[in-house]
Amino acid sequence: GQQVMQIPQYQHVQEGEDFTTYCNSSTTLSNIQWYKQRPGGHPVFLIQLVKSGEVKKQKRLTFQFGEAKKNSSLHITATQTTDVGTYFCAGPISGNQFYFGTGTSLTVIP
Amino acid sequence: EAEVAQSPRYKITEKSQAVAFWCDPISGHATLYWYRQILGQGPELLVQFQDESVVDDSQLPKDRFSAERLKGVDSTLKIQPAELGDSAMYLCASRPTGGLGYTFGSGTRLTVV
Incomplete structure (x- = not known):
């Protein structure tokens, strides 16, 4: 079963609003990765976080790794339709095998 | 930009038939993964290869699924016999040794009827 949970499962936002998705693991993670999958596409690697409390930014995207290394978040400022x-x-639950979370589907309403 | 090649892009098969998917990872990527993604869910790891060796196939339903990477380059995933519940996207991914994120292929969308 899924050991990496994400909330919310779905999020609809008006273009320009902010968006946040949360990731929670049942175990401590050595690192965590984030991927984006466009509708009909395949997952594309965004970033990896390694350090406790680490925060990384990519333009309007802010990624954070929790102090206990069991949770993470992705925040998008001022969403655009391209963020859909x-x-x-995804985190290494067993050895080096990465297990993906349940995902958060983002819809941006123009 | 280097890509992970997968074929076919789509496959429709009748239940109880055999089906095979092919993946050619990015050149030089020693680690290759097969994932299954059911619509609306996250990818689930089926098997991981390091070069030609299987590192982890604990989630692979071995009674009907098999995977090989004979020369440590391209890989084939086979299902025999296919069942209705196997309908999903089958994704191949590769990663260089010591590299960060996975590079996924475009996947094979399997529909079992």
Whole structure:
């Protein structure tokens, strides 16, 4: 079963609004990765976080790794229609095998 | 930009038939993964290869699924016999040794009827 959970499962926002998805693991993670999957597409790697409390930014996207390394978040400021897709976190639950979260599907209403 | 090649892009098969998917990872990527993604869910790991060796196939339904990477380059995933519940997207991904994120192929969308 899924050991990496994400909330919310779905999010509809008006273009220009902010968006946040949260990722929670049942175990401590050595690192966490984030991927974006456009509708009909395949997952594309966005970033990896390694350090406790780490924060990284990519333009309007801010990624954070929790102090306990069991949770993470992705925040998008001022969403655009190009942000539409499903955002997955993924972490090494067993050895080096990455297990993907349940995903958050983002819809941006123009 | 280097890509992970997968074929076919789409496959429709009748239940109880055999089906095979092919993946050619990015050149030099020693680690290759097969994932299955059911619509609306996250990818689930089926098997991981390091070069030609299977590192993890604990989630692979071995009674009907098999995977090989004979020369440590391209890989084939086979299902025999296919069942209705196997309908999903089958994604191949590769990663260089010590690299960060996975590079996924475009996947094979399997429909079992």
